[in-house]
Amino acid sequence: MPSYNALPLELLAEEFAKLPSIGMKTAQRLAYYIISQPEEDVQAFADALVSAKKKIHPCPCCQNLTDLELCSICADDTRDHSIICVVEGPKDVSALERTGEYTGVYHVLHGLISPIDGIMPDKLRIRELLARLQKGGVQEVIMATNPTAEGDATAMYLAQLLEPLGVKVTRLAFGLPVGGMLEYADDVTLFKALENRTAM
Numbered sequence: 001m002p003s004y005n006a007l008p009l010e011l012l013a014e015e016f017a018k019l020p021s022i023g024m025k026t027a028q029r030l031a032y033y034i035i036s037q038p039e040e041d042v043q044a045f046a047d048a049l050v051s052a053k054k055k056i057h058p059c060p061c062c063q064n065l066t067d068l069e070l071c072s073i074c075a076d077d078t079r080d081h082s083i084i085c086v087v088e089g090p091k092d093v094s095a096l097e098r099t100g101e102y103t104g105v106y107h108v109l110h111g112l113i114s115p116i117d118g119i120m121p122d123k124l125r126i127r128e129l130l131a132r133l134q135k136g137g138v139q140e141v142i143m144a145t146n147p148t149a150e151g152d153a154t155a156m157y158l159a160q161l162l163e164p165l166g167v168k169v170t171r172l173a174f175g176l177p178v179g180g181m182l183e184y185a186d187d188v189t190l191f192k193a194l195e196n197r198t199a200m
């Protein structure tokens with residue numbers, strides 16, 4: 001692409017363009033913005049990037065991202081360590097924690113099985129989950145991957161894998177949003193709500 005910008009500005013824009021959902025136009029706008037900022041603000045931004053990368057690592061137990069030796073959830077003795085909720089990514093842990101309803105612990109897969117995208121089970125943190133279960137003391141594993149094709153496939157794969165271990169495996173029931181109207185629900189949501197119906 002022909003450019004009339006100074007090279008360092010182009011290089012900065014190229015770095016921004018590597019970020020998810022950032023196109024070249026947005027990347028250039030961000031690069032101009034950075035240049036317009038006071039140097040100390042830009043330095044603080046750069047420091048935050050490097051510091052986050054250096055300090056954050058997966059928890060050796062649940063694989064969620066943490067800056068502690070063991071994440072705050074795994075280290076919490078008041079939580080029920082016999083129930084493990086399996087999720088796709090760290091954002092799902094935050095979402096479930098926001099509900100304030102769940103008192104068990106988590107296991108973060110860091111992705112879902114997706115042969116089309118070349119993501120096979122060995123790319124996920126499944127070995128680490130098996131190691132946790134083999135230590136014993138776990139009574140239930142809740143598959144809380146999203147109700148998408150990849151999420152369902154991953155949950156099914158794991159359920160089969162865990163079967164010989166004799167641990168109870170459950171799947172999050174995906175129903176209608178609270179306060180949602182049946183007529184406005186999409187087909188899949190409605191189907192899932194019907195499929196997961198419970199006795200009254």
Ligand SMILES: [Zn+2]
Binds near residue numbers: 062064071074
């Ligand atoms: Zn942890």
